[in-house]
Amino acid sequence: MQLALFIIVAIFTIGGALGVVATRNVVHAALFLLLSLLGAAGAYLLLFAEFLALVQVLIYGGAITIVVLFAVMLTRSSEYPRITDNKQWPLALLTAAALSGVLGAAFWLAPEVVAEPQAPVFSDLAASLFTKWALPFEIASLVLLVALIGAIIIARAQNVDAPTDASSDGEA
Amino acid sequence: MVPLLYFQLLGAALFGIGLYGVLARRSAVLIVLSIELMLNAVNINLIAAASYLNGIGRFDAFDGQIIAIFVITVAAAEVGLAFAIILRMYRNRGTVNVDEINILKW
Numbered sequence: 001m002q003l004a005l006f007i008i009v010a011i012f013t014i015g016g017a018l019g020v021v022a023t024r025n026v027v028h029a030a031l032f033l034l035l036s037l038l039g040a041a042g043a044y045l046l047l048f049a050e051f052l053a054l055v056q057v058l059i060y061g062g063a064i065t066i067v068v069l070f071a072v073m074l075t076r077s078s079e080y081p082r083i084t085d086n087k088q089w090p091l092a093l094l095t096a097a098a099l100s101g102v103l104g105a106a107f108w109l110a111p112e113v114v115a116e117p118q119a120p121v122f123s124d125l126a127a128s129l130f131t132k133w134a135l136p137f138e139i140a141s142l143v144l145l146v147a148l149i150g151a152i153i154i155a156r157a158q159n160v161d162a163p164t165d166a167s168s169d170g171e172a
Numbered sequence: 173m174v175p176l177l178y179f180q181l182l183g184a185a186l187f188g189i190g191l192y193g194v195l196a197r198r199s200a201v202l203i204v205l206s207i208e209l210m211l212n213a214v215n216i217n218l219i220a221a222a223s224y225l226n227g228i229g230r231f232d233a234f235d236g237q238i239i240a241i242f243v244i245t246v247a248a249a250e251v252g253l254a255f256a257i258i259l260r261m262y263r264n265r266g267t268v269n270v271d272e273i274n275i276l277k278w
Contacts, residue, residue: 100188
């Protein structure tokens, strides 16, 4: 039963990932990415990480996919079908296959784990996050704040409040 | 019950597919999507290890899951910044093709 569920989840995840790297349409790529991310959320559920599955669906499935679609719409999408793969794709395929092979062989040859997956208690996760990992948690919030402000500053139109830049005509 | 190895192989395959996307794609948007795939592969491995190795050796109960939460946080920040840079790049150069963005090349 669990094995059947795992196979379904793996098909979703790998199929979505292959769609992301194979399709010529960027919007389709974003939707394939959503499929792959939901498959990964299913894998988390199989591993008894319900909180992570919820976070995955909310943050990846919701926020990140929306941001990707906004970025696709704000840039000119008529250009995308012409620029899919570059000339080094056979080399890239070889490299990716070699890395996957090495990683898979390393996992294969590692000593086997006989333990069963356990269902942890939610309150223990919260206690660990806010005591042992409190400092990294605060740093993560700082990272998010800095990224937010940086993204606003980078993406903002440049000639809104910068009159000294009016003489430079090279800017779009 | 599914062996830990299957989840690890799933993660390895996903990481390889993401690496192919990063190396072979020319659109900056598609490269960012492939990076997301690689981050997800790492997350699957972390959570699988956290679930199977719970309480074994020096491994604390939730370390893997909490590191995965931090990976998701950093991924969200990375996507926001990456698309801000892509928008700025598009406004300045009129393209998102990374082969044509060669202003740092000499």
